[in-house]
Amino acid sequence: MCLAIPGLVTELLEGTRVMVDITGVRREADTSLLEESLDIGDYVLVHTGFIIAKLDPEQAKEDLKMWDEILSS
């Protein structure tokens, strides 16, 4: 039920709508529940047609660094 799908913002549409590519499927999503602004190329989480979160790329890079540490320890 709380399933949210990660997607890539591919187009900024009118008002509170953007186009998101979700595993190759393009669909519109509503940005009303997001305070941060969006740009093309941002990764977002989509839940029942609304964007509920924007990926923190710095943190995602930290994750990858952590995996490296885990693998090397």
Place this chain on the structure above:
Amino acid sequence: MSEPTKVYRDKKVVEALISKIKHETEKQSEKIKIMHVCGTHEHDVVKHGLRALLPSKIELIAGPGCPVCCSSAQDVDEVLWIADNHNTTITTFGDMMRVPGSTESLYQAQGRGVDVRVVYGVSDAIKLAEKTPEQDVIFFSVGFETTSCVTAAEVVRTNLPNFSIYASHKVIPPAMELLLQRDDIEFHGYLAPGHVSTIIGIKPYEFIPEKYNFPVAIAGFEPVDILMGILSLLKQINEKDPVVDNTYGRWVRYEGNTAALKALDEAYVVSDARWRGLGVFPKTGHEISDNYAHIDAKKKYDIPELPVTDLHGGCICDEILIGKSKPHQCKLFNKACRPDHPIGACMVSHEGTCNVAATYEEIIWEE
């Protein structure tokens, strides 16, 4: 894949994490029980076969993580009462269709002519109401904070005379506290739900380590995410230093989603809520605020008190929901109650504990 998901399923990272988890587990002599409260966690744990990879000393318990499973038969009954007495169209999520009411599900009611439609979300229900101004449309809204904030966004901006919302929303942190207060369920750490946490942030869980000295790890849904959460809990248990550890930082901020929290706060009031077979739990629900009474189906229609039967024919959904029993301990499981013929609510949604166990035939349940 849109998100570079592959790295979160990397076999080498999974193996390295399992080895670290084994190392931490060896420091404990007793069984370590970890509860998650998220249907997506249960689904992904089983789909990826994680229970089989974990040391046998770790028990991963499925708690009340599926809002569809938790919804009381009374909610289904009341929605159907409105449909029968006021000639309305009911819209809801596909998962709700076969959830048993006291006498019938929405799916069964559809079979006798009630106009029930499945929608992707509340916005599609509103579009339908706009297209059919002569017909009353109700959106039967079920969900935890992840889903109810989307409904909240529409509550505050929608004003259509023929559209209303029947709210059956649950709030997760107070339910987690109630489980900690029960002495009939024992566990040692909470794996907190990643997507609820994108909305509510970290703060609402902080009372758990502070008041109960109990570990919490917020975790995502890929195998590496889930194992990172489990590893964090084991370290907290071993070091006797419980905190709320956010292992899903790429999506979850400390403050949560402030716009969504604002919508929740504006649209709803915290209320008592009915949980299937468990009765009313105080302060675990979100009802529509009086300021938006025009969109609240419970206020728009004068619903009488109806007799409620939550559990049918020996179903133990109530015990499954709180992790007290496991699916195979129910005499109906995979016999009378199956994914294609659910008797209990936990067998309906593809994230329901019984549905997941039946679909993936998880042998680990058999022990």
